[in-house]
Amino acid sequence: MSLPDVDVAGAARTRHPLRWVASIVLLVLAAQLVSLLVTNPNFQWDVVGRYVNAQIIGQGIFTTLLLTVIAMAVGVVLGVLLAVGRLSENPVARAACGLYVWFFRGTPVLVQLVLWYNLSYLLPEISFGIPFGPEFVSADTNVLITPLLAAILGLGLNEGAYMAEIIRGGLMSVDHGQTEAASALGIGGARTFRRIVLPQAMRFIIPPTGSQVISMLKATSLVSVIALADLLYTVQSIYNRTFQTIPLLIVACVWYLVITSILYVGQSFIERHYARGATRNAPQSFWSFLTFRRRPTPEVPS
């Protein structure tokens, strides 16, 4: 028996009728959405257009960004310390850091914010001194805890708990042989952490941290409950006066989307930086990314 002589070069492509159906349904839905956006006068696009560049909105955005940056910075520094604590050989440090993470991850950040804001009910005065002993400095809590500080504490301390877990995961992903090689070369513990372990852990820390920054940007909107004039609070205070609720909320959404989009692009550049040496391909340069150039061909080991 002989096999038939076949050439598959001109083979007909498989048809996917369901893909066509799904595409048509989605296109119809999209058309309806566009028609809603255009024809429904309640969107009040003219109001959106008027406020989207307003100076007062700009101030709200500034507060939102400031809060995001400071709270993230607090979170990252705290996260590194907590992660190192949780990986330390000292059982007391391990337990204390574990307890911190447990508490701050286990309670809603909104509750924490309100709690910091109302700290004066719990501690009318804040003082530093020896427990049960003399006090050195003391201050009125109501004066000390401004809405901004309450927001930084609430968001930053909460973020620290999440960052601790992200950083701990990153540190644990670095091969133990790396620390061993550094030890064998006589490199001290602190330098090994800073130069060898942390930069390698960054590859695993950056992607989830990027999503944390985006979450944080959005979470700052919670501070509107403690009367801090961020982006959301600013639009709220306008529409409480003018009753143009929907267009002003759209203004807020537009700006949140603009900022998260910028953050997303920034994240991919940072990821590329820390991918140094991780693959055989050279990392793509900023310029070649901008000009949509293909990645360079991999260098083959000789």
Next chain:
Amino acid sequence: MTIPMVRARGVRKHFGHLEVLKGIDLEVRQGEVVVVLGPSGSGKSTFLRCVNHLETIDGGSIHVDGELIGFEASGGRVRHLRRREITRQRREIGMVFQQFNLFPHFTVVQNVIEAPVGVRGEPRGQARERAHALLRRVGLEEKADAYPRQLSGGQQQRVAIARALAMRPKLMLFDEPTSALDPELVGEVLAVMKGLAEDGLTMIVVTHEVGFAREVADRVVFMDDGVVVESGAPADVLDRPASPRTKAFLSRVL
């Protein structure tokens, strides 16, 4: 009489209930190349890791160039050294690992200069010059700016050797340096090691390469089950082993 480069006396080490080293005595003279052979699980790698205190020994003592490793003895009392002091001791002892353990985020030359610049405070320019000389010696000068993952296993291991040499160690420890390599890459690494031996570097090499032992070693030590079974000139241990355990091992690997 000169002091030996390494003197191990009654070294004991256990992991949990498992006794890995049951009293190891070994001396290595200055400039001597000692190859340690033995089946896996014999404790030879563990012993090597004790010499630079990557493992803390549970009994006995190890001196390197007259200095007690990992401990301090004074006035009849012995105490553990602080981590900083152990780190200082390790700077004099180079180590090459089975898995190379190069720093993947550094280029080849950065790998080599990291310790001299970072912990010895050597000027960067001078360290780079020495690094290039060391890379030339291991035949990889043209790879100075490559990242480790762009290199073959044999090239990575040669970089690891250059990195260890950059600290100008008095003693080099090789922990199965060719076991993770494809067979055709073993030769280039052994050739570099042979060159170091000819230059008079004191070396302890844990390996399965009996051919290397025969050709390069001044002395071969056979370990099994946590003890040194026999030790002597390569020709004696490899061709006329006294112990049946050595005979059995050699018949398996040759």
